[in-house]
Amino acid sequence: MTTGYYIGLMSGTSMDGVDAALVKFDQGQPTLVAHHTEDYPDHLYKGLQRLCQPGNDEINRLGRLDRTVGKIFAKAVNTLLAQANIDKAEVIAIGSHGQTVRHMPNLEIGFTLQIGDPNTIAAETGIDVIADFRRKDIALGGQGAPLVPAFHQQVFAKADANRVILNIGGIGNVTWLPGDAKQVLGYDTGPGNTLVDAWIQQVKQEPFDKDGAWAAAGISSIPLLTQLLSHPYFSQPAPKSTGRELFNQAWLEQQLSEFSQLSEEDIQSTLLDLTCHSIAGEITRLCDTGEVYVCGGGALNGELMRRLTELLPSHHIETTDALGVPPKWVEGIAFAWLAMRFKANLHANLPAVTGASRSAVLGALFPAD
Incomplete structure (x- = not known):
């Protein structure tokens, strides 16, 4: 080597x-x-x-x-x-x-x-x-x-521990590391930070929502969240990957056209929920219970981590710091x-x-x- x-x-x-x-x-x-x-x-x-x-x-x-x-x-x-x-x-x-x-x-x-x-x-x-x-x-x-799941397997896999490595950059992706040495899986879950960043940049000219504070000030719209989650990508089987080609500002504006009554912070809260719900849905499909280790910029967003923990009560959620690797x-x-x-x-x-x-x-x- x-x-x-x-x-x-x-x-x-x-x-x-x-x-x-x-x-x-x-x-x-x-x-x-x-x-x-x-x-x-x-x-x-x-x-x-x-x-x-x-x-x-x-x-x-x-x-x-x-x-x-x-x-x-x-x-x-x-x-x-x-x-x-x-x-x-x-x-x-x-x-x-x-x-x-x-x-x-x-x-x-x-x-x-x-x-x-x-x-x-x-x-x-x-x-x-x-x-x-x-x-x-x-x-x-x-x-x-x-491409990172092979790296995750070498560095983070542990016998007898069911682990999910969750990377939340602009796009979210998961790596499933089963403790019984079965096949490793991994794919993109959908938007990570890309839409919440785009919205705060558009409305407040800020590069990102620090610690999810703006999203935390809003109340999510269930009808808008339901519409966003109806995107065919979320029901597509793996292997799959995505990017700005699907989840971008133009798509977001199209989705918001019927929701002009929502406040800006309510939209931000709903977009953060889109990230969290789409990720939690995939993790639940992979395993009923287990360890989830988060890396990428999303790991530093306290409100995102709080919502994810709420959605996955049967999973133990920490950042990759717990495994000795800084999430960033x-x-x-x-x-x-x-x-x-x-x-x-x-x-x-x-x-x-x-x-x-x-x-x-x-x-x-x-x-x-």
Whole structure:
């Protein structure tokens, strides 16, 4: 097994910046050594949001943003290494998720597209980059997502304990780790923070609802919640994955057209309930009782955690801090792990999760030299 320092770079559906995790592996088990978040400048955030919707001059905008995101990712790496006082020569490779701008695996010829030019990252850091992890799984007939369940299995699975690892980023996803060593499952549950973030950005020009305080001030509308939960995605069987292509501001505005009488905070409360109810429904389908460990930005939202705990009274709910991994850094560590798997020529996808025809080595190498 390859050992040494790796860096994982992760930017999710929220599109607010890149998390860089410096990781040391021992027998395949990770230790988080240092971390850094590089926020996206406002113009880049807006440019990425525009690119997520079909529009004019897309290829030129895509090309420019691909390089720009690559430069931000490289800056995150260089800042991380400077803060940790680690020489780039000590880093075996960077695993870069990239920034997803389209995820459409269910078309006749499905595809997923992440930008953040790995050549730029390699050139500006002087470190080998492993990137483009998702498209091999798509080529094998899979969803290309989620990829983290294989990592969750290695790091969080425990014999005789039924565990769910719940990641709440822009989109929510679950990994089912049964204690009897049966098949691991994992898929996207639907919106995580994406809609609650979009609504508070639109109404209050705030980046996110800190600790769910605005949602807590509202009263959820059952008719609106019922309508939102009637989206066909929620009843679709796994394997499945989703993103901004389905759950976005345009869809939200369409859903709200008949609910103009609701206050803004009541809408926020209902959107948070959409996240919690859709997640709780999936967890209940997976197991009547068990342990749920939450990671991602949603783990830091007290109101979200409170509502989730209410909806799942038979489950023990904590953040991944309880398992020794800070919730904000699970996905960054996972992409360092995926880079390590690539260097060791080890398979990294779970066909039962993604629907791929077989497991495979994921990613492509972009050398620094």
